[in-house]
Amino acid sequence: MLPRFINPGSVIFATRRTSERRYFFRPDKVTNQGILYCLGLALQNCPGIRLFVAMFMSNHSHLVYEDENGEAPKFTMELNRNIAKFMNCHLKRKENVWSNDKASLPELGDSNDTIMKIVYTVLNPVKAGLVPLPTRWPGVKLLPTDIDKEIVVERPEKFFRKKNSKLPEKVTIKLCVPKDYGNTVEGKYNYLAKYKERLDSELAIIMAERKPGDRWLGVEKIKKVSPFSSPKTDSPLWRLKPNFLSAEKPKRIEMWKKWKSFQIYYRIAFDEFRNGNRDVEFPLGTYKMRLQQNVRVTLEHVIYEISPPFE
Template sequence: MSQPRSIVPGATYLLTRRVLRRHLLLRPDAAITQLVLYSLAVSARRFGIQVHALCVMSTHLHLVITDIKGELPLFLQIFHRLVALGTKVLRAWDGPMWDHEQTSVVRLMTPEAVVEKIAYTLANPVAAGLVRRGRDWPGAKVLVDELGRGTLRAERPAVYFNPANPRWPDEATLPLALPPGVTPDTADGFRRAVDAELERQEAQAYAEVQQRGYDVLGAERAREVSPYERATSSEPVRARNPTFAVGRKQPGAWERAATAVRAFRAAYRDALVHWRLGMRDVVFPAGTWCMRVLHAASIETCVRIV
């Protein structure tokens, strides 16, 4: 059974979702890029999600977002469903598309964590040995200069989306937002910090690729691989699924976040025990999502994780 997760309005996350058995179904061709961008734009607008950074790899995708309304589970459900159904049509794929593991949802608790995870997202193609610089990746992505001032834009795909349904506009657009705490006056400094962190991560990732004796695949070859093949590079077993990140050299922030997570989980489990005993007046901790939405349970008004 998965651990309970606090879902609160205004939280910023790094999201990762992987394709089943590392198939290359999200190969960076024009049709997949259009599908992902369109699905993301319509889903984010529907649920009030602010998108900060994006990188779609052949076997997985990364997003850095802020959940303004506290509706992250609904956004993930719809966005991943649209991408999966559209991909199944484009690739003539029979069966599930996404890995059976849950989406990795890492809450970014500090400005340092936001900078590091955005850089991590943009450097991912380098870490995978696909290109020398993240900006060279041909798939859907966000560049440093676009942070907080670019726009995601895609016409409605020719597959799956019914043009007669008003829910699917001819074109979907979504402005890229600045993360919470970054203002127009501090945006340039924020982008410089991301750029510096990205340069550090790319250099480290490229050095590790060279140490393993690999050659960079290159953008053209990445476009030409069969989407039905599977990635052959080694990948560590995912033994850890972190709940939050605070960035490097933030021990005090880590302790505070860990304490708050433990307190939320303990309070949730205690409330759930009473609920199962039939006590419908029990109050769940703030941030409880499923019990509130599906069962109309009472929720505290204060937030435990700050």
């Protein structure tokens, strides 16, 4: 198995689906509060995660965030573990909540790719024919237009201990502006303008593709769906899980070279370490060996001159 390349400062498009695509996250007050609390708790414990958007559909989740310090695996583990425990308590069950497939955490190429995936995330319930606008989705949703809000979530009564709990009674979630737009009022305005432009364009395409007579499922029916049911459509047995995503081929080539160079450098360093050299430097992006063995890590990426297989 190849080591996962955890690139500090990268923007991540995180996706995870439930076991057998069951509707465990079907929206209701308790479910929404529990998921939001788990999200706020994971953000609190991983301060280097800068969240841009989050959407929890009934059977899968999408998040887009910047991973400043290379904490994506820790953040993913804490978030998904707590959600799974909470939902099992809420639904009175014991088996897996999440699919056995590992979480998909591809790195995004640039600011345009970030906007594209943010809009994709926001429009998920509309694309699925559930509601005509993303704001009408009754489940957990944190949209770019919430950027000026501080979302305070109280600790749920279910699963979490009421007395002598080490967990905070409340957590606060605050969305961020991607760094490409700067930390200014003008930057925030430009970000929201770019987001709205792309959102309106994609929403128009979805509406144009709808056939006469197509109806939205609607909030009432969404809430009445059994959390133990699943879609009638088949899911592909095999699905590609890319390590990086970009709409531009030159950027994909650049990202592939960085990823491939990491794999080459890591294998050389790992073999050296296994042979007794405890001073060997591992490439920037090393995660597990850095945490478990406290190995030295390079301060910059080492890029080899290699040609990608898709040129």
